[in-house]
Amino acid sequence: MSILVDQETRVIIQGLGSTGRFHTEKAIAYGTRMVGAVHPSRAGTTEVFEGETDHSGVPGRDDTYSVELPIFASVAEAVEATGATASVVYVPPPFAADAIMEAGHSGLDLVVAITEGIPVGDMVVAKRYLADKVTRLIGPNCPGVITPRQCKIGIMPGYIHQPGKIGVVSRSGTLTYEAVHQLTRLGLGQTTAVGIGGDPVNGTNFVDVLRLFHEDDDTEGVIMIGEIGGTAEEEAAEFVARHMDKPVAGFIAGTTAPPGKRMGHAGAIVSGGKGTAGAKIAAMEEAGIVVAPTPTDMGSAMVEALG
Amino acid sequence: MKIHEYQAKELMAARGIAVPQGRVATTADEAAAAVRSLVEASGNPVVVVKSQIHAGGRGKGTFREHPDVSGVEVVTSGIDGGVEATESAVRELAAAMLGSTLVTIQTGEEGKQVSRLYIEQGIDIARELYLSVLLDRAQGRNIVMASTEGGMEIEKVAEETPEKILRHTIDPAIGLADFQAAAIARGLGLEGTAAKNFLGFVKALADGAAEWDTDLIEINPLVVTADGEVMALDGKMAFDDNALYRHPDIADMRDESEEDPAELEAKSAGLSYINLDGNIGCLVNGAGLAMATMDTIKHVGGEPANFLDVGGGASAEQVATAFGIITRDPKVKGIFVNIFGGIMRCDVLATGIVDAVQQVGLEVPLVVRLEGTNVEEGKAIIRQSDLDVVAADDMKDGAAKIVELAR
Numbered sequence: 116m117s118i119l120v121d122q123e124t125r126v127i128i129q130g131l132g133s134t135g136r137f138h139t140e141k142a143i144a145y146g147t148r149m150v151g152a153v154h155p156s157r158a159g160t161t162e163v164f165e166g167e168t169d170h171s172g173v174p175g176r177d178d179t180y181s182v183e184l185p186i187f188a189s190v191a192e193a194v195e196a197t198g199a200t201a202s203v204v205y206v207p208p209p210f211a212a213d214a215i216m217e218a219g220h221s222g223l224d225l226v227v228a229i230t231e232g233i234p235v236g237d238m239v240v241a242k243r244y245l246a247d248k249v250t251r252l253i254g255p256n257c258p259g260v261i262t263p264r265q266c267k268i269g270i271m272p273g274y275i276h277q278p279g280k281i282g283v284v285s286r287s288g289t290l291t292y293e294a295v296h297q298l299t300r301l302g303l304g305q306t307t308a309v310g311i312g313g314d315p316v317n318g319t320n321f322v323d324v325l326r327l328f329h330e331d332d333d334t335e336g337v338i339m340i341g342e343i344g345g346t347a348e349e350e351a352a353e354f355v356a357r358h359m360d361k362p363v364a365g366f367i368a369g370t371t372a373p374p375g376k377r378m379g380h381a382g383a384i385v386s387g388g389k390g391t392a393g394a395k396i397a398a399m400e401e402a403g404i405v406v407a408p409t410p411t412d413m414g415s416a417m418v419e420a421l422g
Numbered sequence: 423m424k425i426h427e428y429q430a431k432e433l434m435a436a437r438g439i440a441v442p443q444g445r446v447a448t449t450a451d452e453a454a455a456a457v458r459s460l461v462e463a464s465g466n467p468v469v470v471v472k473s474q475i476h477a478g479g480r481g482k483g484t485f486r487e488h489p490d491v492s493g494v495e496v497v498t499s500g501i502d503g504g505v506e507a508t509e510s511a512v513r514e515l516a517a518a519m520l521g522s523t524l525v526t527i528q529t530g531e532e533g534k535q536v537s538r539l540y541i542e543q544g545i546d547i548a549r550e551l552y553l554s555v556l557l558d559r560a561q562g563r564n565i566v567m568a569s570t571e572g573g574m575e576i577e578k579v580a581e582e583t584p585e586k587i588l589r590h591t592i593d594p595a596i597g598l599a600d601f602q603a604a605a606i607a608r609g610l611g612l613e614g615t616a617a618k619n620f621l622g623f624v625k626a627l628a629d630g631a632a633e634w635d636t637d638l639i640e641i642n643p644l645v646v647t648a649d650g651e652v653m654a655l656d657g658k659m660a661f662d663d664n665a666l667y668r669h670p671d672i673a674d675m676r677d678e679s680e681e682d683p684a685e686l687e688a689k690s691a692g693l694s695y696i697n698l699d700g701n702i703g704c705l706v707n708g709a710g711l712a713m714a715t716m717d718t719i720k721h722v723g724g725e726p727a728n729f730l731d732v733g734g735g736a737s738a739e740q741v742a743t744a745f746g747i748i749t750r751d752p753k754v755k756g757i758f759v760n761i762f763g764g765i766m767r768c769d770v771l772a773t774g775i776v777d778a779v780q781q782v783g784l785e786v787p788l789v790v791r792l793e794g795t796n797v798e799e800g801k802a803i804i805r806q807s808d809l810d811v812v813a814a815d816d817m818k819d820g821a822a823k824i825v826e827l828a829r
Contacts, residue, residue: 134735208664234665235557236635239594242562258764270734272764272795287710288734289762292794293817296762313709316562342710345559368713371698371720372729379694379709379731381664382559387577392717409718410711411818 116333117262117307118282118324119225119253120201122173124266127151127199129190129214130230131162135205138229138270140164142203143182145267146173150197151185153217158188171274173264190221201225203259203268211255212237215318219248227268228255228318235381238316245318252318256381257310258288269310271295279304281417282328284321285340286313286347286380290368290410294338297414306334313380315344321351329359336362336421338413339404341395343369344382348395356402362420364405366413367395423661425675426474428540430657433634433672439626440619440653444542446474453516454509456541457500461508467500468544469508471515473524475534476680478658483526486533488518493526493536495519496544512541537679545655550643551610552576553624555592555631557638564592564631566624568606572643598628615650623652634672635665684747691743693732700725701755702824703748703786705741707732707766715760718817724825727754734765741774746782756828759790760817761800768792768800776807787812787827791820 124147128139131152143149143164152162165181187193190202202223206214211230218226219241233255245252253260259269263276275292277299285291291310298305309324311317321339328334337359341348348367355363370392372378374385385391396406407416431441443463445456453471460469473480473493480493495515500508516539525533550572558565568588571579579586588609590602603624607617623644631639640658647653666673678686688695694709698716702724706712709731716726728751732744748757761771775790791814792800804811812827814820 209667232664234635234668235637235662236594236632236665239557239563243594270765275794285710287708287714289706289708289711289764290714292762292764293711293714296793315557315559340710342713347559350560366714368710368717370717371726372713372716373696373698376696376729378696378713378729381662383709383713409721409818409821410714411718411816 116331117265118327118331119260119307119309120262120266120268122265124148124201125150125197125199126201126203126268127153127190127193127197128203128205129153129218130205130207131186132205138205140166141169141273142267143180144169144172145273146176147266147268149182149184150199151187151193153190153193154186155188157186160186162186169273172267190217190223194221194223199223201227201268204228204230206230208232208234212241215241215252216244219245219250223250225251225253227253227259229257229259229269231256233314235314235316238314242316242318253309254312254317256314257312258291260307260309262307263305271308275299276308277304280306280333280335282306282331282334282337283308284324284328284337285310286342286382287340287368290340290366293410294340294413298417301414301418303417306331313342313382315382321347322354325351325354325359329361334361336364336417338417339363339365341365341367342380342383343372343378343392344384344390346390349398352398352402352404355404362422364407364413364416364420365399366407366410367392367399423663423666423676424476424680425659425672426476426538426677427472427657428474429675430659431654433659434630434654434657437626437630439623439630440651441657442543442545442653442655444540447516447539447541448520448537450513450516450520453539453541454513457509457512458505460541460543461500461505464543466544466546467508469497469500469512470542470544471495471497471512471519472540472542473519473536474538474540475524475529475536476677477526477528477534479526479528480524483524483529485519486523486525488522491515491518493524545645545653546647547645548648549646551646552642553627553644554638554640555628555636558591561591563594564628566590566592566598566606566628568610570610572645576642592628594632597632598625612646616646616652619650619652635662635669636660637662684751688730688744688747691740693730693740693744695747696729698726698728700727701753701828703727703751703754703757705730705732705744705748705757705759707734707736707761707763711760711762715758715817715821718821719758719825722818722822722825724821724828727751736766738770738774738777741771742778742781745775745778749782749784754786756787756789756824758820758824759788760820761792761794763792763794763796763800767796768794769796769803772800772803776803776809779809784810787824789814789820789824789827791817
């Protein structure tokens with residue numbers, strides 16, 4: 116089992132520019148079921164992807180692949196024609212929120228927004244638009260979602276992952292890779308790794324993902340990786356204390372970040388004394404989460420939490 | 423991006439949001455020349471001379487060169503002495519303030535040089551209130567925050583008397599509804615003309631926040647005059663950098679003299695860099711990893727000199743620029759390169775480092791930790807380069823090694 120995505124997930128891409136094309140190629144090589152693309156000015160044509168199979172992905176495939184993706188004018192048409200259940204958004208920032216809303220309008224289960232730099236005001240509107248839709252948004256400004264050897268949606272390197280029993284949820288891309296890499300080395304592996312993104316307004320938050328891992332039979336423990344800014348980690352800690360009996364380990368980045376400075380991610384800022392690493396770590400420890408002192412210790416913190 | 427008070431007031435005035443009249447001055451003569459028209463327009467002999475810097479706490483801050491002068495001075499000499507007395511007092515104050523260093527609770531000890539003043543009409547204040555519009559991240563919406571405790575730091579109010587803070591969430595599809603504006607007015611104890619003026623004020627401000635793409639608008643204090651006028655006596659605005667592309671007029675208000683030159687250089691190269699006080703330079707890919715690298719350096723007993731995220735797909739040139747920014751920083755006594763290559767390939771990174779060292783030289787120890795895509799190729803490039811580089815097994819090991827070497 117896994118959460119959010121698996122071998123049945125059928126994915127379309129919104130934003131087939133050079134970045135989108137590059138990562139679609141990687142996703143197909145990994146074995147993700149990419150079924151179409153949305154690009155109004157190229158509707159009715161196709162895009163061919165060929166290359167060598169990434170054997171760290173879905174097992175039992177030939178050494179090379181060749182896929183011809185149909186291109187559609189809209190998400191609705193793509194869903195109608197392909198039975199897509201998910202979409203990945205690589206659309207440039209000024210148009211990305213609209214692409215997310217279009218995915219929501221079309222009734223997809225999941226939209227994963229990779230785009231970094233979407234105006235906050237646009238995301239406020241998009242989030243409200245999605246409020247009464249069935250579509251779950253992951254991101255934006257995130258590495259994506261991967262269920263090892265089943266489905267990879269996003270920009271993470273596939274080969275560091277390994278099927279296993281730990282769920283990973285994180286606001287940071289590279290720190291997710293650190294955690295995943297350590298879990299693979301320790302032989303614990305991952306059920307699913309979810310990047311929820313580094314923006315101040317995002318779709319799915321820690322609590323949503325923790326709830327999914329909590330309900331997933333194969334997930335035996337969770338690593339949550341947070342950073343300074345906002346109070347999502349504190350809310351997650353409260354959820355863990357009240358509802359979770361699975362062991363949780365964690366890490367918070369930004370202990371040394373100066374207040375009032377935006378640390379790379381739009382959402383990573385301590386303002387007005389709120390959102391400090393210290394407050395988050397205290398709330399997590401209070402909830403029984405084993406907090407790693409450095410990212411190098413995330414794997415061993417998970418081992419400790421598992422007991 | 424932050425802007426100055428006078429710029430925030432220009433934006434507000436253009437939307438019909440009431441602000442006192444004022445004039446910008448960059449010389450003592452300009453400051454004095456602003457006085458007469460202000461006094462005539464307002465009929466009030468009092469004027470206020472306000473230092474324009476981005477940091478807050480100006481009124482309580484003082485100048486290093488003139489410890490008896492504060493960042494905001496109220497000039498009352500016109501009450502008895504007439505406009506001429508005001509003009510000469512303003513000229514004298516402006517001469518002291520301009521070019522001098524204002525030290526406030528937010529500038530740090532080094533202070534900030536004042537190169538611009540805002541001369542404003544005096545206001546007959548009956549009440550001081552607090553009003554702001556800011557993002558509530560938990561809801562993913564802007565909220566209006568208001569309090570009767572104007573002039574105080576809102577964080578302090580939130581801590582000591584949280585019941586005195588009113589919060590109303592703005593629905594992005596509707597804006598601030600009339601009933602919400604009315605509830606805030608009642609909560610602030612406003613009645614009659616003042617309440618009516620406040621409704622227009624707060625609704626325009628809420629709409630402005632959405633239209634300008636602000637991260638924060640803070641009016642502290644918002645003042646009510648004896649005859650029920652409602653005005654922004656101060657105005658602080660910060661904008662979403664990611665939305666500036668659609669506000670060229672606001673983007674033009676950027677004051678680069680308020681920003682760190684190295685941070686500006688990094689930004690124009692597409693890098694995210696923040697200058698800190700320690701002595702270990704860091705070059706990292708990914709914001710979370712870059713923060714965690716600083717934390718790990720501190721954890722093993724060192725102090726980071728900077729935050730530097732080269733991003734997910736940096737080119738060899740960007741890596742070289744980043745390296746140059748770090749090596750030019752005189753406080754850097756050691757450099758730690760920490761890369762987990764996902765999209766970024768370790769061989770590209772290694773090539774960038776080798777090129778950079780060949781261009782700019784290397785006079786301090788360098789520790790490199792590489793992991794991820796093409797890691798063996800990357801390590802081979804560094805080995806074959808004959809650079810004096812210490813390899814690290816993981817980030818904690820690398821942090822420990824560079825902190826030791828920099829001692």
